[in-house]
Amino acid sequence: MVNAFDLVPLIAALPFLSFVIAVTVGRWLPKEGALPGVAATAGSLALSIWAFLTVRADGAHYDNELYTWIDAGAFELSFGVLVDPLSSMMLVIVSLVAFLVHVFSMGYMNDDELHREKGGFPRYYAGLGLFSASMLAFVFSSNLLMAFMFFELVGLCSWILIGFWFREEAPPSAAKKAFLVTRFGDYFFLVGVVGVIVTFGTAGFAQDGFPQIAAHFLETGEGADALWVPGDLDTQQWFSILGLLVLGGVIGKSAQFPLHTWLPDAMEGPTPVSALIHAATMVAAGVYLVARMFGFYAGLPTVLAIIAFIGGFTALFAASMGVVKDDIKQVLAYSTISQYGYMMLALGVGGYVAASFHLLNHAFFKALLFLGAGAVIVATHHHQDMWKLGGLKRSMPVTYYTFLAGSLALAGIVPFSGFWSKDEVLYDALLIGLEQPLFMAAYTMGLAAVFLTGFYTFRMVFLTFHGEPRSEHARNPEPLRWNTKGPLAVLGVLAAVTGLINMKPIAELIGSDDILYLEHWLDDGAAADGGEWMGNLTYHHYGDLVHDVAGLSEASLAPYAPAAVSLALAIGGALLAKRLYDVPEPEPATERLGSAGTLLERNYYLDEFQVWLATGVTEPVARACNTFDQGIIDGTVNATSSVSLFSGQRVRRVQSGLVTNYVAVIVMSLIVFVLAVGIVGGWFL
Amino acid sequence: MTVAIEAYLVLSAAVFCCGLFGVLTRRNALIFLISVELMLNAANINLIAFSHFYGNATGQVFALFTIGLAAAEVAIGIGIILVLSRNFGEADVTLPTEMRW
Numbered sequence: 001m002v003n004a005f006d007l008v009p010l011i012a013a014l015p016f017l018s019f020v021i022a023v024t025v026g027r028w029l030p031k032e033g034a035l036p037g038v039a040a041t042a043g044s045l046a047l048s049i050w051a052f053l054t055v056r057a058d059g060a061h062y063d064n065e066l067y068t069w070i071d072a073g074a075f076e077l078s079f080g081v082l083v084d085p086l087s088s089m090m091l092v093i094v095s096l097v098a099f100l101v102h103v104f105s106m107g108y109m110n111d112d113e114l115h116r117e118k119g120g121f122p123r124y125y126a127g128l129g130l131f132s133a134s135m136l137a138f139v140f141s142s143n144l145l146m147a148f149m150f151f152e153l154v155g156l157c158s159w160i161l162i163g164f165w166f167r168e169e170a171p172p173s174a175a176k177k178a179f180l181v182t183r184f185g186d187y188f189f190l191v192g193v194v195g196v197i198v199t200f201g202t203a204g205f206a207q208d209g210f211p212q213i214a215a216h217f218l219e220t221g222e223g224a225d226a227l228w229v230p231g232d233l234d235t236q237q238w239f240s241i242l243g244l245l246v247l248g249g250v251i252g253k254s255a256q257f258p259l260h261t262w263l264p265d266a267m268e269g270p271t272p273v274s275a276l277i278h279a280a281t282m283v284a285a286g287v288y289l290v291a292r293m294f295g296f297y298a299g300l301p302t303v304l305a306i307i308a309f310i311g312g313f314t315a316l317f318a319a320s321m322g323v324v325k326d327d328i329k330q331v332l333a334y335s336t337i338s339q340y341g342y343m344m345l346a347l348g349v350g351g352y353v354a355a356s357f358h359l360l361n362h363a364f365f366k367a368l369l370f371l372g373a374g375a376v377i378v379a380t381h382h383h384q385d386m387w388k389l390g391g392l393k394r395s396m397p398v399t400y401y402t403f404l405a406g407s408l409a410l411a412g413i414v415p416f417s418g419f420w421s422k423d424e425v426l427y428d429a430l431l432i433g434l435e436q437p438l439f440m441a442a443y444t445m446g447l448a449a450v451f452l453t454g455f456y457t458f459r460m461v462f463l464t465f466h467g468e469p470r471s472e473h474a475r476n477p478e479p480l481r482w483n484t485k486g487p488l489a490v491l492g493v494l495a496a497v498t499g500l501i502n503m504k505p506i507a508e509l510i511g512s513d514d515i516l517y518l519e520h521w522l523d524d525g526a527a528a529d530g531g532e533w534m535g536n537l538t539y540h541h542y543g544d545l546v547h548d549v550a551g552l553s554e555a556s557l558a559p560y561a562p563a564a565v566s567l568a569l570a571i572g573g574a575l576l577a578k579r580l581y582d583v584p585e586p587e588p589a590t591e592r593l594g595s596a597g598t599l600l601e602r603n604y605y606l607d608e609f610q611v612w613l614a615t616g617v618t619e620p621v622a623r624a625c626n627t628f629d630q631g632i633i634d635g636t637v638n639a640t641s642s643v644s645l646f647s648g649q650r651v652r653r654v655q656s657g658l659v660t661n662y663v664a665v666i667v668m669s670l671i672v673f674v675l676a677v678g679i680v681g682g683w684f685l
Numbered sequence: 686m687t688v689a690i691e692a693y694l695v696l697s698a699a700v701f702c703c704g705l706f707g708v709l710t711r712r713n714a715l716i717f718l719i720s721v722e723l724m725l726n727a728a729n730i731n732l733i734a735f736s737h738f739y740g741n742a743t744g745q746v747f748a749l750f751t752i753g754l755a756a757a758e759v760a761i762g763i764g765i766i767l768v769l770s771r772n773f774g775e776a777d778v779t780l781p782t783e784m785r786w
Binding site: 658663 | 705708709710712717778779781782783
């Protein structure tokens with residue numbers, strides 16, 4: 001009997017195989033490499049579901065030494081798998097979204113005339129395959145180093161795919177920006193990985209891994225001898241520094257302030273790629289990493305506060321920019337940044353379940369919204385400006401209703417999935433915030449973003465689908481085939497129902513925790529094959545750490561009032577959008593915002609600021625360093641060599657080539673030597 | 686009758702100086718070779734004189750070695766001179782100066 005856990009590496013190997021096939025023989029295959037990709041991701045999905053069910057039946061599986069890369073005695077660098085409730089859930093999400101994106105791509109790329117002209121499909125499907133493979137391997141990574149490697153591979157794939165249409169002007173530059181900005185964060189991550197390995201002697205996530213060692217030390221103060229701490233630094237401070245270093249990579253990948261600028265530009269890539277990046281693969285990686293090593297963060301109050309604050313701020317900040325965008329994909333891009341802000345906020349207040357819940361829901365509804373936007377784009381011959389769309393409700397009913405389901409989930413309207421998870425995020429934040437005022441600020445920003453989310457989401461829906469068509473293409477959209485509608489339908493259903501797995505207010509209402517399936521799922525520390533109890537990966541353990549070690553206490557409050565407030569805000573935003581934009585001839589209302597509108601339109605001038613930072617600060621510093629290097633350091637070396645060169649040129653004239661001269665010099669020297677010895681020895685006295 | 690050791694030394698010094706003079710002043714490679722031979726044999730005279738003075742045969746043995754060495758040196762020297770005269774038409778040591786620097 002084959003064990004599902006033995007086949008886990010195959011989950012990543014299958015898409016990798018499809019990458020190899022697409023690269024080598026893709027151009028001769030029917031559909032140019034799409035079919036191997038679809039088959040491989042379908043296989044990954046089946047294996048992931050099997051692994052998920054096995055975890056459900058037997059418990060988690062952890063093997064940190066599938067392959068030992070370097071064994072250095074004191075520590076070893078290895079590859080392994082960790083399949084626990086969190087990662088098995090994430091495997092299903094990622095492989096499902098990857099599968100649907102592959103199917104949708106056949107409709108978006110292969111069936112579209114314009115895309116067929118541009119060509120390059122084998123390269124596209126190769127990129128998708130590698131992207132899925134690296135993300136899946138990242139998800140089941142058993143240690144931080146392996147996670148880092150696949151994290152980097154994900155970044156590389158995003159570069160390949162965002163810059164897919166490299167003959168145009170904008171995509172290559174957007175790809176470069178995405179790569180460089182995320183690399184900037186990953187630099188800190190790499191330092192953090194090295195720091196973790198040096199400090200703990202291991203980078204493993206589960207049993208005897210660094211989160212467990214750190215938590216044990218913070219709880220009991222034991223085991224300090226085994227830890228390496230630089231200088232006189234307090235151990236907890238050093239842990240916080242390590243946590244913040246790793247967080248640098250998270251902020252880059254999950255597009256949190258201030259490293260979010262790459263994500264809106266990444267819209268230059270093909271739309272299915274955007275769906276993949278935003279829903280399942282790249283941006284989710286950052287938040288997933290924090291959840292993965294949450295046992296490490298949970299005991300560090302400073303880092304938690306920073307995570308919560310960055311999250312809350314990003315949620316509001318990105319939502320405010322999403323309000324004024326005219327490009328349907330840009331609106332979605334800013335909503336992604338904003339939603340990942342919520343997840344960070346949840347993690348910062350110890351809401352591990354809330355963050356995972358929102359990650360799950362967001363993966364489905366954001367993939368849905370992007371694929372819906374892709375369907376609109378391909379049906380209207382590449383029109384993304386919402387002011388040139390409108391009235392698509394009648395001509396594209398499947399797209400409209402699924403998009404509406406995704407929008408209701410995104411805006412957080414009951415009973416769609418986003419409501420339940422966003423509400424839980426805000427509820428957790430409020431409980432912590434009532435006791436600690438600093439977290440209250442993060443909560444307030446998150447709450448304010450709910451209103452903006454409702455507004456921009458329905459502005460997008462009304463402008464795209466309602467009213468009268470505002471261009472020829474919107475009047476007669478192309479019909480879509482099954483491969484576009486199928487994924488939309490699947491995701492539409494998921495976006496509507498996934499919220500039901502963790503309905504906190506309902507559970508409170510009926511006084512039974514039994515319907516909190518996700519919470520129970522993530523609280524299961526049972527290990528398969530009679531292995532050790534993995535209590536250090538459970539929600540309970542994290543809750544205890546946040547409460548006892550980090551000292552964040554929770555207020556007690558019934559969840560109804562906060563839920564009602566956030567729901568009211570979301571509906572308020574939606575109604576405002578309806579008043580402004582759900583009319584036959586909507587007018588752009590952005591001008592009425594005046595200079596504030598311009599500020600939002602230009603993304604708070606953050607791009608300009610970052611360019612200025614590069615050209616105005618970094619470049620002069622680099623120039624000065626270059627001058628120092630060329631002038632002082634190289635100058636010293638060059639001066640030494642030119643002095644010896646010059647003196648050598650003078651001295652070599654002694655070598656006349658005449659034997660007689662040499663003999664004369666030898667004889668003279670001998671005479672001088674003998675005379676000198678004689679004078680010193682006193683022969684002539 | 687025994688000759689005083691100083692006489693040998695004076696003879697040796699005189700022969701050596703003749704050789705040195707030849708090396709310093711002449712341009713013909715053959716004369717060079719002869720001059721070097723003179724200097725070597727001056728050293729030989731010294732070795733044998735001291736050997737005789739101390740009643741020890743070691744010096745004489747070394748003189749034999751030096752003679753053997755001189756033979757080898759002449760063989761190489763003649764070879765060089767042959768190459769010289771083939772390339773330059775004469776055995777003038779001041780002509781080949783290309784290999785200095």
